[in-house]
């Protein structure tokens with residue numbers, strides 16, 4: 001496991017689970033081992049939680065494109081009023097992630113096209129789609145990702161089948177059912193759908209299965225019309241372990257995190273029980 005996932009991941013505020021993060025890490029590494037070279041990209045970066053996996057996976061000649069409006073909105077208000085853009089840049093500095101100007105696109109994804117992505121970073125081998133969650137945004141972003149994709153690349157769509165965001169699933173399913181769509185799902189977690197070109201489905205599926213089976217996770221076949229793909233859910237032991245790790249990373253002040261001898265005071269607050277009147 002890479003050092004970002006071991007430690008810093010838990011201190012970058014965001015929405016991607018550690019289970020998906022480990023799948024990202026595994027698939028990115030597997031692509032490199034298989035000689036699949038190209039850039040990485042994400043629509044919907046927030047503070048960079050999942051994007052830093054993509055940026056850190058860059059090998060020589062590869063780039064990572066971050067696409068976001070980088071502003072707070074109705075769903076997210078920065079408690080300190082700094083905003084997503086400032087938070088993202090702070091995290092880049094803290095983690096030592098250097099990005100060239102062409103690797104940051106601050107604007108709506110709908111103002112980008114596949115040719116512009118290619119001009120900035122070339123073909124994309126791993127594309128995470130986690131931006132706008134309304135039907136039109138998702139429909140646009142999936143086509144954009146597919147258009148900029150390396151022939152052997154992966155697109156990962158967030159919040160597939162999340163009941164809180166029904167339009168995400170509708171847009172993805174409508175797009176998948178279009179005739180001549182070369183992409184198909186090979187894997188899903190409880191929140192993300194992983195897609196690749198139909199010709200690579202067995203390749204990615206076999207590797208994902210090998211990775212998942214080693215970790216005591218739930219892995220099942222599921223059907224989407226004529227397409228079957230792997231559904232996976234993180235094992236209970238991992239879930240508890242990472243939940244505890246995340247809570248510690250988010251709650252302990254930095255001073256205490258850096259000094260293991262200073263244990264936090266976890267004793268319950270003193271409670272005074274009022275006496276019943278006689």
Ligand SMILES: C[S@@+](CC[C@H](N)C(=O)[O-])C[C@H]1O[C@@H](n2cnc3c(N)ncnc32)[C@H](O)[C@@H]1O
Nearest residue numbers: 014015016044046049050068069108109131132
């Ligand atoms: C769910 S968050 C992304 C979470 C992030 N991937 C993580 O791992 O924590 C969604 C992000 O999408 C961005 N966004 C929403 N609509 C967008 C659009 N149309 N174009 C670009 N970015 C958009 C928001 O600014 C927000 O930062």
